[in-house]
Amino acid sequence: MTGQPTHPIERTVQMAGGSTFTLSLPREWGDDHGLSKGDTLYLYPNSDRLIVAPSTIDAESNATRIDVADVAEEGIVQRIRGAYTAGLDRIVVASESGLDDDLLRRVTDAVESFIGMEVQTVADDEVVIQDHLDPDAVSIPQSIEQMRQHAVEMQRDAVTAVRTDDDTLARIVRERDTHVDRLFAFVSRCLHRGLEDVNELGRLNVTRKDAFHYYKVARELERVADRAERIADAAVEQSAPPDEDLGERFETLVSTATDVVTLALAGNTGRAIEAHRAVTEQLDELDAQLAARGDPDAYRYGRDLVESARRTSAHGLNIVNMTVEASVANKLRPDEQGQYGRSQPTARLGRGTN
Structure with missing residues (x-):
């Protein structure tokens, strides 16, 4: 076009x-x-x-060239990530004066974190990064499910790290966030490519509407994983582990907050809303109790753990709202017989708890 x-x-x-x-x-x-x-x-x-x-879009319009001389060194990897997310098939990083080993390493490390991209050729003056994704080998819904699993497990491990004062487990939680970021970048890429070329969504077997819905859900899950990192921060910074009763309370509240997310993804909107209300009330009560203590660890728990559980539950509620909006939109569309309100709701994502 x-x-x-x-x-x-x-x-x-x-x-x-x-x-x-x-x-x-x-x-x-x-x-x-x-x-x-x-x-x-x-x-x-x-x-x-x-x-x-x-059948295809212009190959030249789906490629970019990054000249090292025009970009600050610390911004090159960021430009590559941006080009990947934007859905470009071919990315060339070039320098007339040659590419040093450190830059080559950072470019290679960045590309290895991308789903469906690889370094095709390396020369003294340029690196060519090319898309090699097989649409039959990937699934956007499956990527969403993997994000959910990672994010929920990160929260569970993070609160365990707080209870057991395990710095090593807290660091592992932080490292796992890169997996969630990788999946989010992939879903973002799929959306951008679908906006540019409808054939791409056909190959991935999703509609534009569904792709946008998946992107919004993925964004919420990426933030849930970020909240797990904040809980892990509390494990590293605390002076001592919490007492047994407080530790169990932390674990229960974090588990309930992640249940809101899981229930929302499974389409159990009523139960998700109930869980959100319950955990919010309990978090308010605990926050007030921690504030009354006034010691540094209590402040950290309120800032990193309680607030993260509150935000996690809120992200689950956001997913509930997205699901309701999608369902209402479907009902407002006529079906094949010209009748309204008979369309199927948006497909459920993930697995709910019983």
């Missing part, structure tokens, strides 16, 4: 030979949109309309 005028044209569907529908396109309109004789077009159903897309 060439980015030419996007206003719609109105055409009439014709019948050819009694068995084939045909649709004529004005020559000028086709020229404006880069079409020529023999091109292949794909039609994708999308709610109440069809989307027409070419």
Whole structure:
């Protein structure tokens, strides 16, 4: 596509030979949109309309070149990450004066954290990073489920680190956050690629609406993992582990907060809302008790652990709201018989607790 005028044209569907529908396109309109004789077009159903897309997009428009001379050294990896998230297929990092070993190492380390990208060639003056993703080998819903598993396990291990005063386990929790970030970057990439090329979402077997929903859910899960890091901070900074009763209370509240997330992902909105209300009341009570103590550890627990559990529960409630919005939107669309309110709700993500 060439980015030419996007206003719609109105055409009439014709019948050819009694068995084939045909649709004529004005020559000028086709020229404006880069079409020529023999091109292949794909039609994708999308709610109440069809989307027409070419078989591929221009390879040159899906590539970028990063000149080291134009970017501060500390910003090169950030530019690469941005290009990956934006959905680019080919990223070239180049320098006329040559690439030093330290920069090559940092570029290689960054690419290894990307799903579906690899360093294709390395020369003295440039590194070529190329997409090699096999859409059949990946799944956006599966990536969301992996994010949920990581985030919930990180929270569980983080509060265990607090109870047992285990600095090593706290550091492991921090390191695992990179796995969640990696999956979030992948989901973000899928969304951006789908906005640019509808064929990409066809290959991944998701609609644009679902891709955006998955992205919003992934963003909440990425933040849940970040809250686990904050809980791990409390384990490292505390002067001594909490007493047994307080430690058990921490564990119960963190578990309930993550239940809100899990229930929301499973579509159990009523139970998720009830869990959110219950844990919020309990966290308010505990926060007041910790504030009355006034010692440094109590302050850390209130800042890092109680507040993280509160935020985790809030992220679960955000997912509930997203699910409700998607369900309402589906009900407002007519089905194949022109009736409203019969569409299926958005597919459930993850597994709920019983």
